[in-house]
Amino acid sequence: MTKIIIVGGGIAGLSAAYHLQKNARTPLAITVLEAGDAWGGKITTERVDGFVIEGGPDTFIVTKPWALQLCRELGIADRLRGTNPQTKKTYILKNGKLHELPGGLTMMIPTDVGAMLRTGLLSWPQKARMGLDFLLPAKNGQGDESIGGFVTRRLGRGAYENLIEPLMSGIYAGDGDKLSLQATFPYLRDLEIKHGGLVKGALALRRSRMKNGKAAAPGSRSIFLTPLNGLAEMVETLVRTLGKNGVDLRLNSRVKRIAYGGSQVSPWRVHLENAPPLEADALILAAPAYVSGDLLAEAAPSLARELRAIEYVSTATISLAYRQADLPRPLDGYGYVIPRREGRRALACTWTSTKFPHRAPDGYALLRVFVGRAGQERAIPWDEAGLLEIARRELRHTLGITAEPLLARVFRWEKAMPQYNLGHPERLARIESALANFPALALAGNGYRGIGIPDCIHSGELAAERVANYARNSVIPSRETLR
Numbered sequence: 001m002t003k004i005i006i007v008g009g010g011i012a013g014l015s016a017a018y019h020l021q022k023n024a025r026t027p028l029a030i031t032v033l034e035a036g037d038a039w040g041g042k043i044t045t046e047r048v049d050g051f052v053i054e055g056g057p058d059t060f061i062v063t064k065p066w067a068l069q070l071c072r073e074l075g076i077a078d079r080l081r082g083t084n085p086q087t088k089k090t091y092i093l094k095n096g097k098l099h100e101l102p103g104g105l106t107m108m109i110p111t112d113v114g115a116m117l118r119t120g121l122l123s124w125p126q127k128a129r130m131g132l133d134f135l136l137p138a139k140n141g142q143g144d145e146s147i148g149g150f151v152t153r154r155l156g157r158g159a160y161e162n163l164i165e166p167l168m169s170g171i172y173a174g175d176g177d178k179l180s181l182q183a184t185f186p187y188l189r190d191l192e193i194k195h196g197g198l199v200k201g202a203l204a205l206r207r208s209r210m211k212n213g214k215a216a217a218p219g220s221r222s223i224f225l226t227p228l229n230g231l232a233e234m235v236e237t238l239v240r241t242l243g244k245n246g247v248d249l250r251l252n253s254r255v256k257r258i259a260y261g262g263s264q265v266s267p268w269r270v271h272l273e274n275a276p277p278l279e280a281d282a283l284i285l286a287a288p289a290y291v292s293g294d295l296l297a298e299a300a301p302s303l304a305r306e307l308r309a310i311e312y313v314s315t316a317t318i319s320l321a322y323r324q325a326d327l328p329r330p331l332d333g334y335g336y337v338i339p340r341r342e343g344r345r346a347l348a349c350t351w352t353s354t355k356f357p358h359r360a361p362d363g364y365a366l367l368r369v370f371v372g373r374a375g376q377e378r379a380i381p382w383d384e385a386g387l388l389e390i391a392r393r394e395l396r397h398t399l400g401i402t403a404e405p406l407l408a409r410v411f412r413w414e415k416a417m418p419q420y421n422l423g424h425p426e427r428l429a430r431i432e433s434a435l436a437n438f439p440a441l442a443l444a445g446n447g448y449r450g451i452g453i454p455d456c457i458h459s460g461e462l463a464a465e466r467v468a469n470y471a472r473n474s475v476i477p478s479r480e481t482l483r
Contacts, residue, residue: 001027002471005270005280007255009034010041011453012444013286014238015460021245026471030247035254039239042416045230046409050361052230053319055411057453059224064454074237082222083355089333092166093398094121098336108167109202126158133197146422147184148177154198166337170348173313173417175374183420228358260299267440282440282467286460288312289447303434306427310447312415315372318391319409322365326403331365345380346394347373369394374419384410418447442466
């Protein structure tokens, strides 16, 4: 029986375990080790007094199929709910005031000329500069560039800072002038090359989608879905399924180092803080890249260096509940994002009870403030009281909310968001080259090729397939090749 250890009990690690046991062609002994006292990693849901409060991600996108497929396999697809179709507005903050996001955006690119002419987010010179995208030729060459550099080159700096940057930051919490276009939004460069410009490419893409039709999610036309009682439903169902199928699930099992034995029998040795070491034939590291790097420092120093070099940013979410009667304005949309140039400590604010009405009782409102982005971490007080004050100040200044919240929940995520900065694709290539010497080792998680829930699930599936192939072939390199 092949012994496989998975380090990390987030959605990537749990998905890897599920994929392994579901598709096993030979007997497998699967153990999942989680350092903390709960499964799910950044997926954590509190249910209190009729509120459903998400500490980390609050939804997943269906255009990447892996999360929806997993929900179907787990039998919970009928519990999925989409975003509120009645109130779809999203706002961007500019000079302290909320401006509605212009309509007609396709993959973040403006395609509705009328909407762009009417928006107060851009000055008339900035709008005229955007029009040059129709005239500017595509850039020659295959080299990477930053998101900020690319959008500025095509649409102008004003469009980047006031429109694209806040949307991008809401996803990556990063600095767009450092983030790699190839690693984050490669399709934008593809549009430029194929159609000669961003707007022309986005218009062609929209026409193609309208011609072919869009696949609607089950029970909803929303491209964002979440289980009725929160994303933790996915984790809870996964854990129950794995337990029933004989997977060894261990909480409070922190790994302190990993050694390579170099023998044909159980080449990996996993050393735990408070338990005897475990032997493994194959290993999946589904922890943050820098944690995996620390664990591999002894066994594979060159690989460890590359993993440690991937940067991460700390973030936090603060959820606050109010009586709707205490709000000075209606929450008539999904929320707002805040451009870096505004100088606010907050990154965005989701109006949770509007976006997902089932997450708050009737007559009550639930809001969530996001804090933390690249380059601003030192200016943020990371204690609970300091984060709560940032959130309340943001709601007071932007929405005029002065009432005491009925409840508040603060979730801090230290070094949680990987930064796919310039050079990230080349680093991934070096990681893949180093992994070629490790047929019994795989990596999973959000540090590599996608940060969303579907990406993490897919990374777990790919890691499972890699070590399953190893289990069938049982090829082990010598100790020297791993150096």
